[in-house]
Amino acid sequence: xxxxxxxxxxxxxxxxxxxxxxGDLIGxxxxxxxxxxxxxxxxxxxxxxxxxKERPRFNPLIAHFPNAAEAQKYVHFNEWAKTLSETFWxxxxxxxxxxxxxxxxxxxxxxxxxxxxxxVPAHPIAQLLLQGLEFPLVAPSxxxxxxxxxxxxxxxxxxxxxxxxxxxxxxxxxxxxxxVDLTGNIPVILRPGLLTKNDIEKALLLTLGDKAxxxxxxAPGQLKRHYAPSIPLRLNIKNLHxxxxxxxxxxxxxxxxKEINLSLTCNLEEAAGNLFAALAELDSSQYKGIxxxxxxxxxxxxxxxxRLNRASA
Numbered sequence: 001x002x003x004x005x006x007x008x009x010x011x012x013x014x015x016x017x018x019x020x021x022x023g024d025l026i027g028x029x030x031x032x033x034x035x036x037x038x039x040x041x042x043x044x045x046x047x048x049x050x051x052x053k054e055r056p057r058f059n060p061l062i063a064h065f066p067n068a069a070e071a072q073k074y075v076h077f078n079e080w081a082k083t084l085s086e087t088f089w090x091x092x093x094x095x096x097x098x099x100x101x102x103x104x105x106x107x108x109x110x111x112x113x114x115x116x117x118x119x120v121p122a123h124p125i126a127q128l129l130l131q132g133l134e135f136p137l138v139a140p141s142x143x144x145x146x147x148x149x150x151x152x153x154x155x156x157x158x159x160x161x162x163x164x165x166x167x168x169x170x171x172x173x174x175x176x177x178x179x180v181d182l183t184g185n186i187p188v189i190l191r192p193g194l195l196t197k198n199d200i201e202k203a204l205l206l207t208l209g210d211k212a213x214x215x216x217x218x219a220p221g222q223l224k225r226h227y228a229p230s231i232p233l234r235l236n237i238k239n240l241h242x243x244x245x246x247x248x249x250x251x252x253x254x255x256x257x258k259e260i261n262l263s264l265t266c267n268l269e270e271a272a273g274n275l276f277a278a279l280a281e282l283d284s285s286q287y288k289g290i291x292x293x294x295x296x297x298x299x300x301x302x303x304x305x306x307r308l309n310r311a312s313a
Contacts, residue, residue, distance in 0.1 A: 141176065245289075271301075
């Protein structure tokens, strides 16, 4: 039986929803990256995510909801959460909040913590799926742990050929969501994304705190090595080595055997959207490695460099 949905008919939507109700996994399109989705209330379903991805059990997951009202059934919203959700949801923003007692979210999904990461995705197919379900979904990126995040259904099928994948086209954002921890005395960005520090500070009318070193992982994307291709990645290059493919940014004078330019016009948002798809295309044993030109480390460039630094670790 073919396990890919290319058009969202009512029958296809019901098939995907029923797969989730049965405790199985699907590949879910979102505006950020494709997620490996499961019923967030089911220990067995959530365990399948960790097993399939070979993901460390101490690395918590993000719960996805159709709207903020549903999210508030599971976590304690403070004033910061209300402001940010009203400003940026649905969209590429995840909030870390204290979970409610007996909220029903699998302890596997929270890695046993008293906090929960919550998001309302903007992708229309993700919204349709969530609105028709009786439970929220956890949905980490649909790839083996530490490897490149998928931004097309084809990327997911390459990693998990037997998985039912809902094909929602290429992800429009192309990077995982910005994660903001709202459980302390001042909000802190734990993972940069399309929404920048400046965006969050403007919405909250305050200066964000600095991320502190901690042995407790409260959100995804904190491991030193993550988002990695199978061949070496060399950053901020000044020259090319023989046999390397080139991941370029803007105009340049390099001549490479294979090149993908993240943005000819030096547009950081365009570069972010192209990053994972470009790395996936260059990730081939026919090259000795991938050489990456410098990316400005401001605005969304912080998020791009965060992914590249973890990919090269």
